[in-house]
Amino acid sequence: MRNILLRFFACAVAVAVGASVVQAAGTAGSRYGSDYFPNVDVLDQDGRKLKFYDDVIRDKIVLVSFIYTSCRDICPLVTARLAQVQERLGSAVGRDVFFVSISIDPENDTPQRLKEHAEAFHAGPGWLFITGRPDDIKLINYKLGERSRSLTEHRNEIVLGNDRTGDWARDSAFTDMSVLAMTIQGMDPEKRREAARQVIVDQAKVVPDTDVLPGQALYARTCAACHTLGKGARVGPDLLGVTGRRDRAWLANYMIAPERMRAAHDPIAVELMGKYKNVRMPTLGLSENDASDLVAYLEFQTYRITAPKSEATRAHERGHQHGGHSHNHSH
Ligand code: HEC
Numbered sequence: 001m002r003n004i005l006l007r008f009f010a011c012a013v014a015v016a017v018g019a020s021v022v023q024a025a026g027t028a029g030s031r032y033g034s035d036y037f038p039n040v041d042v043l044d045q046d047g048r049k050l051k052f053y054d055d056v057i058r059d060k061i062v063l064v065s066f067i068y069t070s071c072r073d074i075c076p077l078v079t080a081r082l083a084q085v086q087e088r089l090g091s092a093v094g095r096d097v098f099f100v101s102i103s104i105d106p107e108n109d110t111p112q113r114l115k116e117h118a119e120a121f122h123a124g125p126g127w128l129f130i131t132g133r134p135d136d137i138k139l140i141n142y143k144l145g146e147r148s149r150s151l152t153e154h155r156n157e158i159v160l161g162n163d164r165t166g167d168w169a170r171d172s173a174f175t176d177m178s179v180l181a182m183t184i185q186g187m188d189p190e191k192r193r194e195a196a197r198q199v200i201v202d203q204a205k206v207v208p209d210t211d212v213l214p215g216q217a218l219y220a221r222t223c224a225a226c227h228t229l230g231k232g233a234r235v236g237p238d239l240l241g242v243t244g245r246r247d248r249a250w251l252a253n254y255m256i257a258p259e260r261m262r263a264a265h266d267p268i269a270v271e272l273m274g275k276y277k278n279v280r281m282p283t284l285g286l287s288e289n290d291a292s293d294l295v296a297y298l299e300f301q302t303y304r305i306t307a308p309k310s311e312a313t314r315a316h317e318r319g320h321q322h323g324g325h326s327h328n329h330s331h
Contacts, residue, residue, distance in 0.1 A: 032166050034058070038139050042132035045114040052140055056128060057163050061097045061187045064159040065173065066146045067129075068105035069117045072259050076121075076282045078158070078173040080225030080235055083121040085173075088181045094126020096191075097184055102130045104146060106137040120278035121235055145170070162187045174221070215290075215297030222284060223294070229301050235279055237272070241306065243299040251298075252291040259283045 039053040050056055065082060067075045079101065086093050093099060103109035114129035123129070131137065141147070144159050160183065161168040171183060186192045226235035243251065246268065254261055254269065258281040261269040273280070286294070 032161070032168050033163060037143055038136065040132065040136040040140070042130045042136065042140070043111050045111050045118050045129040047111040050128075050130075052130075052132075052136075056098075056100055056130065057161070059164055061162045061164075061184070062100050062160070063097060063184055064100045064102060064144055064161065066104050066141060066144075067101045067117070068103055069109050069113045070105065071282075072280055073282050073284070076235075076279055077222070077225065077284065079117070079121050079123075081173040081177075082158070083123060083235075084177060084225055085181055085184070086124060086127060088177060089184065092185070093124060096188060097126075099123070099127035100130060101127070102141060102144070102146075103137060104141055104148070106131045106134045116278040120276075160184060160187055165189060213297055213300065215293035215295075218290060219294060219297055226279075226281075229298075230305050236276060236281055239298055241302050243295065243302050248295050251295050252288065254281075255284075255291045255294055256286050256288065257283055 034053055037053040037057055039051050042050050042052050042056070044050055056062070063082070063085075065075075065078055067079060082099060082101075086099060089097065101114075103114065109131045111129075111131060114131055118127065118129050130140075132140075157170045158173050159168065159170055165187075167187060171180065173180070175183070223239070227237065227239045228234050230238065230240040232238050246254075250268065254266075258269065260283075262273055262280070
């Protein structure tokens with residue numbers, strides 16, 4: 001995990017010292033409007049031609065991310081997190097707020113590839129994946145503050161904006177899910193007060209985590225965006241029972257370095273690749289300790305979900321669910 005966190009902090013610091021160009025402007029008719037954003041032609045994942053400012057930004061609240069479909073480390077995780085935010089916001093996406101993922105590799109990201117990427121993450125309506133002429137896309141990304149010189153250098157912040165008020169700000173897709181959903185809704189001044197009230201209610205409901213298992217927090221933050229335990233394939237396979245199908249060493253190696261295993265033509269890795277065509281399990285920078293915690297956590301969850309249960313166990317679990325631990329073992 002350290003890699004990701006470091007990169008995340010690196011960019012948080014960069015923003016803090018003023019490297020960001022997109023800042024909250026605060027006033028209506030601000031300079032971050034039609035004069036600022038290029039109104040060039042772009043293409044969405046369905047191959048539709050759009051004017052970038054008029055059709056994508058104008059009068060909208062947008063959540064912008066920067067991706068490329070051949071990315072094998074951190075950006076699929078960003079998209080997966082945003083897919084969770086989309087789920088959380090429900091019908092507001094496409095009505096009150098629009099998601100925009102802009103390719104930073106327009107030479108290779110055709111609408112077709114973006115479409116496959118969107119489908120792999122179950123992106124719903126209200127979420128555009130944008131590509132276009134490389135120079136135009138570069139300019140758009142530059143204006144939005146994405147200025148990496150190479151793909152691998154590419155940072156993973158997201159940009160939130162409200163064109164009507166001229167408020168633009170950076171955030172991270174790794175912010176706690178509820179906080180992020182709230183921040184997005186808070187881009188709408190009318191909803192801000194409402195949201196502030198809600199926080200107080202939510203805080204009152206928070207139950208402290210007293211018995212978090214090793215691996216559990218890591219799983220929730222990093223893996224649950226793409227995998228379920230017992231609820232079917234999501235972006236990647238259902239991990240319930242995976243500890244029975246594969247051996248522990250293979251699992252740990254795969255979690256640490258899926259890219260390397262594919263490159264080495266590991267037969268299982270190759271088979272999985274054929275089955276999950278449009279998105280690859282990213283290399284997430286896990287340590288060996290992280291991997292063994294995760295394997296143990298998966299084993300434990302598999303056991304807990306599949307083992308025959310006594311009534312006492314069920315009652316105990318019901319108690320736990322009320323305590324906020326219901327992520328993976330309820331239906
Ligand atoms: C961005 C989405 C994504 C994230 C995040 C992710 N995975 Fe995956 N995972 C996949 C996909 C897709 C596959 C299917 C194989 C492939 O990528 O070629 C997969 C495959 C796997 C497999 C092999 C399953 C099998 O049937 O053998 C394991 C184990 C696994 N992931 C564990 C994890 C763990 C643990 C985490 C968190 C540390 C994680 N994954 C995070 C997308 C993801």
